[in-house]
Amino acid sequence: xxxxxxxxxxxxxxxxxxxxxxxxxxxxxxxxxxxxxxxxxxxxxxxxxxxxxxxxxxxxxxxxxxxxxxxxxxxxxxxxxxxxxxxxxxxxxxxxxxxxxxxxxxxxxxxxxxxxxxxxxxxxxxxxxxxxxxxx
Numbered sequence: 001x002x003x004x005x006x007x008x009x010x011x012x013x014x015x016x017x018x019x020x021x022x023x024x025x026x027x028x029x030x031x032x033x034x035x036x037x038x039x040x041x042x043x044x045x046x047x048x049x050x051x052x053x054x055x056x057x058x059x060x061x062x063x064x065x066x067x068x069x070x071x072x073x074x075x076x077x078x079x080x081x082x083x084x085x086x087x088x089x090x091x092x093x094x095x096x097x098x099x100x101x102x103x104x105x106x107x108x109x110x111x112x113x114x115x116x117x118x119x120x121x122x123x124x125x126x127x128x129x130x131x132x133x134x135x136x
Contacts, residue, residue: 020105023088023115024116025054025127025128026131028090028115029055033056038088039057039089039115040078040087041058041090041091041119042071042097043061043062051119060075062096072103083109084110087113089101090118097115
């Protein structure tokens with residue numbers, strides 16, 4: 001099993017980056033506050049209204065009528081077309097952000113992180129809200 005994984009990493013080095021870096025909400029906030037990355041909240045407008053969004057974050061809904069390509073267009077607009085810009089995605093509990101990170105990496109983004117706990121928390125941890133991190 002381990003030999004198979006090592007072989008995959010040698011033959012397909014991008015396999016190791018298929019999901020991007022996993023960040024905790026405090027680490028993401030610290031880096032965003034320092035100007036090292038941009039947080040993009042990928043939830044829906046009703047979710048943003050219900051809980052607020054992480055302070056300084058941008059918004060691009062993952063679930064769009066125009067599908068994944070519409071989401072890609074929104075993220076490209078937020079990054080000024082810079083696929084190397086450091087971004088961190090957040091959703092409610094980490095499922096959508098993980099899927100969206102994989103999607104963006106498959107479309108050429110090189111510096112995508114996933115805030116896996118999300119806003120509400122889940123298996124990865126308590127989340128942005130319970131940690132009482134800044135909101136808008």
